[in-house]
Amino acid sequence: AQSVAQPEDQVNVAEGNPLTVKCTYSVSGNPYLFWYVQYPNRGLQFLLKYITGDNLVKGSYGFEAEFNKSQTSFHLKKPSALVSDSALYFCAVRRNTDKLIFGTGTRLQVFP
């Protein structure tokens, strides 16, 4: 069955440093992969998606993600972290018939 795994419960990074939030996937066929962000007391917001094409996908708020087929990974990245990036990040994969299956989430903490 389609699934994603987020191996880190929390990632800590200093403001201005690059950040990476990890995601690995397990799918049959071509994966449709997504990243969402949840700010405190809010619903989830779409960041970016990979359907096909370039392995580097650019999204909202300066985030990007790199699709790596050989490593079955879809890591979220940003060159320079901001304190306002502190939030809960979810990786997701599309299962059949439009359903998204989410990972367990990674809490990103950016320190000033």
Place this chain on the structure above:
Amino acid sequence: DVKVTQSSRYLVKRTGEKVFLECVQDMDHENMFWYRQDPGLGLRLIYFSYDVKMKEKGDIPEGYSVSREKKERFSLILESASTNQTSMYLCASSTQGGNEKLFFGSGTQLSVL
């Protein structure tokens, strides 16, 4: 601006009560979803609807039912609430096709005492 509205932000109910969680979207989306969010477990799909009066079970449907009488409204029903249903419930909608993003409501934090 597109919007998914959940009727209550916080809800406190007693064990055994029948609970209705309401969700309305204004984007004319075909698909609507109910997820529950629990720490360490992420989001888990409860039910999914791809058209009016159509529904499909997700990964954890036990103890829940849904109703979709109109395209814009998707209700989650807890027939007899239990303490293990204390959770954050998130509603979402999307167009059909699988390539489109989900739009989420702000969530309902349900506490069952």
